[in-house]
Amino acid sequence: MPVKYINVKVRISDEQKAKIRNALHSGSDCINIKLKAEDLTGEDLLALTQTQVNRLEKALEQNKGATIRMSKTQIKHNLKIRRIFTAVGWISRKSHTNSNGNCVARSRNGCSERSSFHRNK
Numbered sequence: 001m002p003v004k005y006i007n008v009k010v011r012i013s014d015e016q017k018a019k020i021r022n023a024l025h026s027g028s029d030c031i032n033i034k035l036k037a038e039d040l041t042g043e044d045l046l047a048l049t050q051t052q053v054n055r056l057e058k059a060l061e062q063n064k065g066a067t068i069r070m071s072k073t074q075i076k077h078n079l080k081i082r083r084i085f086t087a088v089g090w091i092s093r094k095s096h097t098n099s100n101g102n103c104v105a106r107s108r109n110g111c112s113e114r115s116s117f118h119r120n121k
Contacts, residue, residue, distance in 0.1 A: 005077060006053050010035060011042025023075050030072060036065040047078050 012020075016033050023031045040060045048056070052068055059066035070078070 003049060003073070005047035005074070006050060007045050008048050008053060008056065009042055010044055010046055010056070011039040012044050012046070017044075020070070020075060020078065023070075024072070024079070028072065031070050031075065033068045033070065034065065035059075035068065037063050039065070047074065049074070 012033060012035070019031055019033070035056070037059065040056055046068070048068065056066050056068070
């Protein structure tokens, strides 16, 4: 059964974008992307598993950072569906949002999308 990815908006640095982009060329099986608490919301889309989304939500609730471990397959998926890596850098994809600002669109590849995480109070 194929893995289902959820598109989540986070903030990642140019160095982290380059790390993702270069991971396939270097032959890496996986990479780790460290996110600070303030990086858990942003405009950069990443396709993440439900487990990774749950980890980021928990980190946000606790105002802590988190590390995302991306497999080679997940890196390929992100590069393929997003077209986010070009010669000039990272391109964020526009999303369709409802009145609450939550993403409600389903992309052509079947990924669901989240515009951001919300704290439960």
